[in-house]
Amino acid sequence: MSRILVTGSADGLGRAAADALLSAGHDVVVHARNEERAAGLAALVDRGAGLVVGDFTERDAVRRVAAELNDAKPLDAVIHNAGVWSGRAVMPVNIIAPYLLTALLRGPRRLVYLSSGSHFDGRASLAGVDWRGASAGSYSDSKLFVTTLAAAVARLRPAVPSNAVDPGWVPTRMGGPSAPDDLELGHRTQEWLASSDDPRALTTGGYWYHGERQQPHQAVHDEAFQDRLMRALAEETGTALD
Template identity: 35%
Template sequence: MARIFITGSSDGLGSIVAQRLVARGHSVVLHARSAQRADDATKACPGAETVVTGDLSSITDTKKLADDVNKLGFFDCVIHNAGLFRQPYSETADGIPPLAAVNTLAPYILTCLINRPKRLVFVSSDMHQSGDGSLEDILWRQRGEKEYDPIKAYRASKVHNVMFAKAFARRWPDVQSNSLDPGWLPTKMGGAAASGDTEAAVATYVMLAEGEEKDAQRSGIYYNPGPREGRPQAVTDDETAQERLLQICADFTGVQLPA
């Protein structure tokens, strides 16, 4: 039995994956951004071990969430599932769009601060293929509201998720760190018109969470639904770019990458 923590698991695909893992005999800790959402998460997945709360758009809340997770003990796998899409421009208390905070900074902070698991899973998207991998102004602090484009912001953040998986795979050889594209699914995020295969997506999550299959024991791999190994955007393999992304996140959040 594995012990697994899943961010953004109060509803949608995160909740579906949690339910499947519980049904397969694993211990799952859920995450929700508020007490109300935590109640929703528990009702959707009553077999879960517990639920922790924290608003991932807040750097302070995300740091506290990591501390709360650590108080629960060791996890075999952490799945960075939470994400925002088509989020209109606003600014968090930290002065950045919520999408940049949730999709880019939160996975970085949690990975650095949660006690190192055996496996890390970063949820990306095939939309990263057309994302900006330049790493220029990734938090939209210079461009601001006037130039903000939620689709461009989302695509770029999904580039970052693949880069995180590869960077941690390289830095931490004792951890299987991978990323996945769940596909375009008929969830609240994807919409009713989505044509993706939910079962194929769930199978990819489960494989990487359990870590038993041969493919799950690899590291730094990007998976399409199925699971099938995919070919991510070339910039994600650039180690210099990976290090730059980590440093940008460290500088802004004050969270340094563990040795």
């Protein structure tokens, strides 16, 4: 069985994924942004899940979580699930945190990044992006960036399957109660990519929706755009992704 980190697993899709992976016998590490949210994960921790706590709006917290995980048993996979819809945390949580974790964590053999159909509305431009969120930021842009990050990592680390997943617009706290998509299908693909021995799950550089590989925004596989994004993230965080 695999050791899998699921970020943003206090509720919604992250919790559903962590719960299902734990039920399947995997060694799961859950994540919450603060101790209050972590208390809500007691049921999973009682069943054997590990726990890390850190507010991903703060880069030092992301680094501390990475260091804590690097000092523990190696991870086999990471599901970068943590995300926010609006406000000043959009860029810090949706793209800076997964970039930093990818750069800092040692050893994960599979990487899964949560994208969104909204990434098609993102702008393939880095001009004027406020990575620290002082002037907030576009959710669509952040999801285009993280989908591009997944593709860039697939190219730069060919031995590590790296994929992006659109979970659909599902009825979570972020998606709202009227969201029309299937909550169950919304977390199955990322679990499969993180843990399955199916040859399709071991492919890399994909953009997936409900178990099917689809074509993302044309900028995602533009290597020049990938390189610009990776340089910008490395310069912004002071941390290069090898």
